Every structure is written in structure tokens, then in C-alpha cells.
Amino acid sequence: MDEAPIRRHPCTMSHSLISPRVRATGAPPIPAARVWAARYDGRAGPAIDLTQAVPGYPPDPAMLEHLAAAAGTRAAAGYGDIAGDDGLRAALAADLNGFYGASVTADQVSITAGCNLAFAMAATVAAAPGEAVMLPTPWYFNHHMALTMHGIETLPLPCRAEDGFVPDPALAEALLTPAVRAIVLVSPNNPTGAIYPPEVIAAFATLCRRRGLWLILDETYRDFLPADRTPPHTLFSDPDWADVLVHLYSFSKSYCIPGHRVGAIAAGGEFRAEMLKVLDTMQICPPRAAQTALTWAIEGLRDWRAGNRTLMAGRADAFRAAAGRLNGWKLDAIGAYFAYLRLPDWAADSPATAERLASECGLASLPGAFFGPGQDRHLRLAFANVDAETIARVPERLNLL
Ligand SMILES: Cc1ncc(COP(=O)(O)O)c(C=O)c1O
Numbered sequence: 091m092d093e094a095p096i097r098r099h100p101c102t103m104s105h106s107l108i109s110p111r112v113r114a115t116g117a118p119p120i121p122a123a124r125v126w127a128a129r130y131d132g133r134a135g136p137a138i139d140l141t142q143a144v145p146g147y148p149p150d151p152a153m154l155e156h157l158a159a160a161a162g163t164r165a166a167a168g169y170g171d172i173a174g175d176d177g178l179r180a181a182l183a184a185d186l187n188g189f190y191g192a193s194v195t196a197d198q199v200s201i202t203a204g205c206n207l208a209f210a211m212a213a214t215v216a217a218a219p220g221e222a223v224m225l226p227t228p229w230y231f232n233h234h235m236a237l238t239m240h241g242i243e244t245l246p247l248p249c250r251a252e253d254g255f256v257p258d259p260a261l262a263e264a265l266l267t268p269a270v271r272a273i274v275l276v277s278p279n280n281p282t283g284a285i286y287p288p289e290v291i292a293a294f295a296t297l298c299r300r301r302g303l304w305l306i307l308d309e310t311y312r313d314f315l316p317a318d319r320t321p322p323h324t325l326f327s328d329p330d331w332a333d334v335l336v337h338l339y340s341f342s343k344s345y346c347i348p349g350h351r352v353g354a355i356a357a358g359g360e361f362r363a364e365m366l367k368v369l370d371t372m373q374i375c376p377p378r379a380a381q382t383a384l385t386w387a388i389e390g391l392r393d394w395r396a397g398n399r400t401l402m403a404g405r406a407d408a409f410r411a412a413a414g415r416l417n418g419w420k421l422d423a424i425g426a427y428f429a430y431l432r433l434p435d436w437a438a439d440s441p442a443t444a445e446r447l448a449s450e451c452g453l454a455s456l457p458g459a460f461f462g463p464g465q466d467r468h469l470r471l472a473f474a475n476v477d478a479e480t481i482a483r484v485p486e487r488l489n490l491l
Pocket of ligand 1: 143205206207276310340341342348351352
């Protein structure tokens with residue numbers, strides 16, 4: 091009788107059964123930083139958590155009522171359309187048109203299960219494994235993680251503090267390789283808060299058009315732009331915008347509902363037609379109840395959204411004022427949700443400094459090293475999470491180093 095084949099546990103095998111692409115992807119940064127914060131014993135006062143980009147105020151009560159009512163319906167329990175419900179697509183198209191002075195149609199809008207998934211899906215449409223996508227540095231870590239796990243190379247585009255971390259289209263062109271299929275811009279930026287001038291965004295669109303690339307523009311924080319910086323660009327006014335632009339948006343921050351996972355992609359033509367395959371495979375449909383509530387909220391909470399823009403501008407002002415009391419630290423950039431601080435010369439590199447601040451000084455932040463190459467002398471502080479009074483206490487914690 092033949093012996094039964096021995097089934098070995100993966101741990102005993104010489105090669106890993108995990109995809110090398112996933113193994114090459116960085117670990118989730120926020121939990122890593124929270125491990126440091128968990129060791130804090132309260133010696134400097136109550137802990138301040140500036141790690142995650144979440145609005146530090148609750149959703150509007152009417153939003154919660156709409157969510158609750160929608161979640162209790164039979165319709166919300168069923169699958170919906172691959173690219174989202176008609177009502178929300180039409181409402182977002184109207185919102186985009188009002189904000190950008192554009193004429194985006196509802197069938198150019200796709201609703202997604204969050205903007206992170208929107209990016210991963212858009213990147214998959216734009217680039218194949220082995221091809222490349224250009225990301226300005228510092229980059230949003232989940233963008234780099236998504237590219238790595240899909241086997242898409244990241245080509246860094248270094249941005250300088252002296253330029254306010256605004257990327258340079260001429261440098262981008264000089265660094266392009268034949269493998270690049272898309273350039274990604276995030277404005278207002280995560281992690282620097284930098285708001286890219288309209289002419290810079292336009293120059294990137296021109297570059298992408300000339301070189302046959304997609305411009306993936308993530309405007310997750312557009313509802314927090316100062317009123318005098320809107321509209322942030324005029325790309326949608328080009329009747330052929332859909333030949334070059336793939337626009338990403340998140341409902342998470344603007345409506346304070348990150349847990350409901352809703353984002354959007356504005357894209358047209360061949361890109362959108364092909365993307366439907368990816369949407370179907372990766373999400374089947376976006377969450378239904380939140381779509382129903384958001385269809386109401388886009389108009390129903392317009393004033394509330396405007397109020398939060400003012401509130402966030404107030405928090406940024408409070409942070410700027412507090413930064414005047416810093417010893418050795420430099421506020422290199424600030425905007426929308428984030429401040430990007432340069433470490434004092436005497437401080438250890440960003441992970442060690444962030445760990446010490448979190449575990450000994452009760453101030454949790456993210457080290458620049460999480461945001462790509464060349465960021466080791468910076469920290470990201472998501473001031474959006476806390477009120478102005480708490481922001482005023484940040485310098486005393488940083489000065490404890
Ligand atoms: C630039 C950027 N894009 C996307 C996201 C994720 O948004 P969502 O919650 O819709 O997935 C974030 C969240 O921090 C972000 O900063």
C-alpha cells in the first residue's frame with residue numbers, strides 16, 4: 091500500500107505560501123503608531139492622538155437618522171448597481187459641477203466602497219503588473235501599498251519643503267520612464283496639507299496628455315479647501331477631460347462617515363467602460379444604505395459641510411499659532427487636515443522620535459518614514475482630530491523631547 095502523501099504545514103516548507111507582492115507591502119502604519127501610544131502612562135497629561143485623518147466631531151444627527159432609516163430597508167440589504175445607485179451618481183455629478191463649474195454627467199460618476207478602494211481599482215485599470223505609477227513624495231502610504239500589492243512599481247517624484255511640497259511638472263517629466271502609465275496627485279495633500287496651485291495641476295494634466303498618461307487626482311480633502319482657493323482647478327472645463335483625468339473623492343471626511351466606506355471616481359470613455367469589470371470584481375456594489383443617506387446629504391448638509399470647512403480652517407490657524415511656541419521644530423507645511431513638522435536637528439530619526447513622543451510625552455503622530463523615501467526628518471500631525479484647545483497643548487508635548 092502506498093503511503094499517504096505527507097501534507098506539510100506552510101511554516102515547515104522552505105518557500106512561503108504568501109504572495110511575494112503582499113509580503114513586500116508595508117505593514118499598516120496607524121496600528122504601529124498606536125502600539126507606541128498604548129505604552130503612555132499619562133505623566134504629561136491626557137494623551138493626544140494625532141495619528142489618523144478622522145474629523146474629530148460627530149456626523150450631523152440628521153445624517154445618522156437617514157443612515158438608520160436606510161439601513162432598515164429591504165432594498166439596502168440587496169445588491170445594487172456595480173457603479174452605484176443612480177440617485178447618488180446624479181447628486182455627486184451636480185455637486186462636482188457646482189464646485190468646479192463643470193459638466194460631468196451621472197454616467198461619468200462611479201460610487202466606490204471608499205476612496206482607498208477607488209484608488210486601487212483605478213490603478214488596476216491604468217497599469218499592469220511590471221508597469222509603473224509616479225507618486226510625489228511624501229506619498230499617501232496606502233497608495234504605495236496598493237501599487238506594491240498589485241505588482242505595479244512606484245516611481246517617486248521628490249517634492250521639496252522649499253517649494254511647499256508642491257510637485258514640479260518639469261522634474262516629473264525628466265524622471266518619467268517608459269514604464270509609467272499614470273501620475274497621481276493628492277491635493278490638499280496627505281501628509282503635508284499642501285494645496286497645489288491650479289496652474290500646477292493644469293501643467294500635470296498637459297504633461298499627462300502629451301505623454302499619453304493618466305492623471306489620477308485624489309481630492310479627498312476638497313471640501314476643506316479655504317473658500318478663496320476654490321475651485322482648485324479647471325480640468326473639468328476641458329470637454330475632453332475624460333481622456334486624461336481620473337478623479338477620486340471620499341465621502342469619509344466630508345460627511346464624517348469613514349466607517350460606512352463610500353468614495354467615488356469620476357472618469358469617462360474607455361477608462362470607465364473597462365473599469366466596470368474591476369468594480370464588479372472588487373466591490374460588486376458599494377454599500378447601499380450609506381448611498382441612500384448621501385443622496386439626501388449632498389444638498390441637505392451643504393451648510394453643515396461649509397461650517398466644517400470654517401471649523402477646520404480655525405484648527406489650522408490654531409496650529410499655526412501654536413507652532414510659534416516650538417523649540418527647534420519647524421512647521422514645513424500645513425493645510426486641510428495635516429501639519430508636516432520638521433524635527434529638531436538634535437532629535438533621532440522620525441520613527442524613534444514618534445515612538446518617544448507617543449510613549450513618553452502622550453502625543454501620537456505618524457513618522458515621516460511611513461510616507462516614502464527622504465521623509466525621515468518629518469512627522470505628520472493630523473490636527474483635524476482634535477479641537478483648538480487641544481491643539482494649543484501640542485507645543486508643550488513636542489518641546490518635552
Ligand atoms: C488622500 C486620501 N485618499 C483616500 C483616503 C481614504 O478614504 P476612504 O475612507 O474613502 O477610503 C484617505 C484617508 O485618509 C486619504 O488621505
